[in-house]
Amino acid sequence: MAQSxxxxxxxxxxxxxxxxxVEGLAGAAEWPALRSMLPDMRGLRVVDLGCGFGWFSRWARxxxxxxxxxxxxxxxxxxxxxxxxxxxxxxxxxxxxxxxSLSPAQFDVAYSSLALHYVEDVAxxxxxxxxxxxxxxxxxxxxxxxxxxxxxxxxxxxxxEGRRTWPIDSYLVEGRRTTDWLARDVVKxxxxxxxxxNALVQCGFSIKQVExxxxxxxxxxxxxxxxxxxxxxTFLLVSTGR
Amino acid sequence: MAQSxxxxxxxxxxxxxxxxxVEGLAGAAEWPALRSMLPDMRGLRVVDLGCGFGWFSRWARxxxxxxxxxxxxxxxxxxxxxxxxxxxxxxxxxxxxxxxSLSPAQFDVAYSSLALHYVEDVAxxxxxxxxxxxxxxxxxxxxxxxxxxxxxxxxxxxxxEGRRTWPIDSYLVEGRRTTDWLARDVVKxxxxxxxxxNALVQCGFSIKQVExxxxxxxxxxxxxxxxxxxxxxTFLLVSTGR
Numbered sequence: 001m002a003q004s005x006x007x008x009x010x011x012x013x014x015x016x017x018x019x020x021x022v023e024g025l026a027g028a029a030e031w032p033a034l035r036s037m038l039p040d041m042r043g044l045r046v047v048d049l050g051c052g053f054g055w056f057s058r059w060a061r062x063x064x065x066x067x068x069x070x071x072x073x074x075x076x077x078x079x080x081x082x083x084x085x086x087x088x089x090x091x092x093x094x095x096x097x098x099x100x101s102l103s104p105a106q107f108d109v110a111y112s113s114l115a116l117h118y119v120e121d122v123a124x125x126x127x128x129x130x131x132x133x134x135x136x137x138x139x140x141x142x143x144x145x146x147x148x149x150x151x152x153x154x155x156x157x158x159x160x161e162g163r164r165t166w167p168i169d170s171y172l173v174e175g176r177r178t179t180d181w182l183a184r185d186v187v188k189x190x191x192x193x194x195x196x197x198n199a200l201v202q203c204g205f206s207i208k209q210v211e212x213x214x215x216x217x218x219x220x221x222x223x224x225x226x227x228x229x230x231x232x233x234t235f236l237l238v239s240t241g242r
Numbered sequence: 243m244a245q246s247x248x249x250x251x252x253x254x255x256x257x258x259x260x261x262x263x264v265e266g267l268a269g270a271a272e273w274p275a276l277r278s279m280l281p282d283m284r285g286l287r288v289v290d291l292g293c294g295f296g297w298f299s300r301w302a303r304x305x306x307x308x309x310x311x312x313x314x315x316x317x318x319x320x321x322x323x324x325x326x327x328x329x330x331x332x333x334x335x336x337x338x339x340x341x342x343s344l345s346p347a348q349f350d351v352a353y354s355s356l357a358l359h360y361v362e363d364v365a366x367x368x369x370x371x372x373x374x375x376x377x378x379x380x381x382x383x384x385x386x387x388x389x390x391x392x393x394x395x396x397x398x399x400x401x402x403e404g405r406r407t408w409p410i411d412s413y414l415v416e417g418r419r420t421t422d423w424l425a426r427d428v429v430k431x432x433x434x435x436x437x438x439x440n441a442l443v444q445c446g447f448s449i450k451q452v453e454x455x456x457x458x459x460x461x462x463x464x465x466x467x468x469x470x471x472x473x474x475x476t477f478l479l480v481s482t483g484r
Contacts, residue, residue: 147389147410147413151407152405153405157401157409159399159409163394163395163409163411164411165393165409165410165411166409166410166411166413167399167401167405167407167408167409167410168389168407168408168409168410168473168474169405169406169407169408169473169474170472170473171389171408171454171472171473171474171475172454172456172471172472172473172474172475173472192454192475193435193452193454194451194452194453194454197439197449197452198451198452198453201449201450201451206448206449207439207443207448207449208443209436209440209443210435210436210439210440211436211440212413212414212434212435212436214414229414230412230413230414230415231410231411231412231413231414232410232411232413232414233413233414233434236436
């Protein structure tokens with residue numbers, strides 16, 4: 001994440017219009033599933049990796065977290081997070097997850113929402129997170145699903161019989177992907193589910209739950225555009241324990 | 243697996259022609275990766291779930307396993323396994339994995355190659371395997387990858403620019419899939435990676451390794467048709483511990 005895509009005006013403006021930016025956690029379809037993986041926040045020390053506008057950091061405090069450290073590489077995101085946070089137990093700091101450095105055993109929960117696919121060296125990051133957690137600590141995160149990430153030209157296709165498909169190629173060719181989401185030439189790093197999970201296990205994490213996010217029937221009734229998620233997942237949610 | 247597809251003459255004849263049937267383990271591209279997940283076999287008690295022609299059961303004994311129980315639902319597969327096995331420490335028994343029942347704590351290793359995608363109730367099976375293993379035992383298996391399984395019409399497509407793709411739909415719609423592989427109307431059960439792993443964790447297994455099988459450069463040089471595997475995986479390999 002040497003590039004902070006969120007500091008590019010075109011990406012930032014586009015991102016700021018998304019439901020999840022305007023409505024916060026309630027605007028993110030995968031949030032209820034991710035939330036269900038989290039422990040009771042009361043009294044816990046929490047680090048929010050890629051905190052963005054600070055929605056989760058504030059939520060954790062509202063649910064009783066003792067203190068929250070929100071980290072992000074984007075100055076613009078951090079500025080808005082600080083403007084909208086009035087809580088001395090929440091601290092925001094600039095940090096590039098690619099070079100994250102945390103003191104050992106100072107957090108009970110590490111959380112990350114949709115930031116890890118911008119990180120090239122995820123094994124290094126996982127080792128750092130593992131070290132920063134106390135024994136029994138939890139690391140819960142979402143990332144873009146590799147089925148969503150893999151294609152050299154991501155996009156829907158409709159076949160001659162009207163079947164909507166998501167054509168995959170290069171699924172097992174991991175590494176850099178350049179896409180035009182919100183802005184041109186956004187760089188992300190594609191990894192298989194196996195690679196992500198093995199990197200966690202190799203650091204000492206135990207895998208507790210893996211969800212390839214599927215919207216509920218109620219969510220689809222409320223937002224019919226979510227039905228296409230049933231054809232291919234966008235989000236991978238993982239819960240691990242130290 | 244109420245239906246034993248392997249006992250249908252058309253499927254059996256087709257299956258018998260495959261490289262993995264003629265050459266055994268050496269004919270299966272994913273075997274070296276799966277083998278690397280297995281412990282040293284010496285002195286271990288092994289159960290082979292869906293043993294087919296008995297290739298793995300014999301391999302395990304050659305590597306020093308104390309005893310091997312090969313289970314399969316197909317009478318024809320078992321008959322050929324028995325015809326080609328001359329070892330009193332290997333026993334073959336008819337068993338439907340859908341209704342598997344094993345005595346507790348009698349095996350050190352449970353192994354299964356490409357059988358689980360025929361099983362509808364995999365949570366029940368995993369619980370039975372967990373119970374049949376001693377503490378510290380290992381359960382290592384391969385199954386068809388959900389990307390391979392998911393489409394309502396599985397098959398390659400070539401787009402207008404010559405890009406080979408594997409169009410996915412219904413990835414998050416789990417359950418029955420009927421395909422025409424080797425024979426018409428072969429029934430399999432599609433599950434996401436998350437569903438498989440969560441079922442294992444819920445039984446008490448710890449996830450040790452997850453591989454979405456990628457052929458090596460040498461394998462592709464030797465068998466150029468394997469290059470298409472890089473576009474979409476066929477096999478999911480999982481190593482767990484009790």
